Amino acid sequence: MELLDFKQFEPFNRLREKMGTEEFGFFELFDPALHLIGSERSELESPGLLRKPEAIKILPDKTLAIKNSRVLAYIPDENWYRTHREYPAFHLAMCSRLESLISDHPAQELLLTTKLSDDYNLLKIRSNGEITMVAHGFVVCKHCLHTLRYNDYDEFRNRRRGHSQKVLSDFSLREFYRFYQQYPLSFGGKYRPE
Numbered sequence: 001m002e003l004l005d006f007k008q009f010e011p012f013n014r015l016r017e018k019m020g021t022e023e024f025g026f027f028e029l030f031d032p033a034l035h036l037i038g039s040e041r042s043e044l045e046s047p048g049l050l051r052k053p054e055a056i057k058i059l060p061d062k063t064l065a066i067k068n069s070r071v072l073a074y075i076p077d078e079n080w081y082r083t084h085r086e087y088p089a090f091h092l093a094m095c096s097r098l099e100s101l102i103s104d105h106p107a108q109e110l111l112l113t114t115k116l117s118d119d120y121n122l123l124k125i126r127s128n129g130e131i132t133m134v135a136h137g138f139v140v141c142k143h144c145l146h147t148l149r150y151n152d153y154d155e156f157r158n159r160r161r162g163h164s165q166k167v168l169s170d171f172s173l174r175e176f177y178r179f180y181q182q183y184p185l186s187f188g189g190k191y192r193p194e
């Protein structure tokens, strides 16, 4: 069967004219190896996916993704922060801190999520051995902001310290995802008309 060439198909071209679109769009065929299915999307949103570091895709801009969605990543273990005396922080990119964490603890699973929140869940082991989930306040990882030079954030340049501190304290995930589209990411169409 010969397929109609829609670019030569007058009714469509008139429709395009009416819509004011000059360009032909392109679309990607759905591929579950590349594109999240509905249940994965809702799982990513809540409670998140636990994954080994090698499962995380690092995009050319160094942000983190699972299939066609950007994600943030954190260690979901309350004990970790207690022993390292760190306030919990989530990562947006493959920063120096996340890189060294992965090379020192390659088996450490990370929780990946698309959820926009001030609190994220941590696993807490109670003294009786029972594991519970607790919501904990989080901050953004400042090494990630540096890696992305987010709003000119620079952790080493003293002259910009005041500015960088403000970027850090004003940080909002909602704003962040306006710069870095969260979903759906497009990796170039499998089918792209000439």
Ligand SMILES: [Zn+2]
Residues within 6 Å of the ligand: 090, 091, 092, 093, 094, 095, 096, 097, 098, 141, 142, 143, 144, 145
């Ligand atoms: Zn980071």
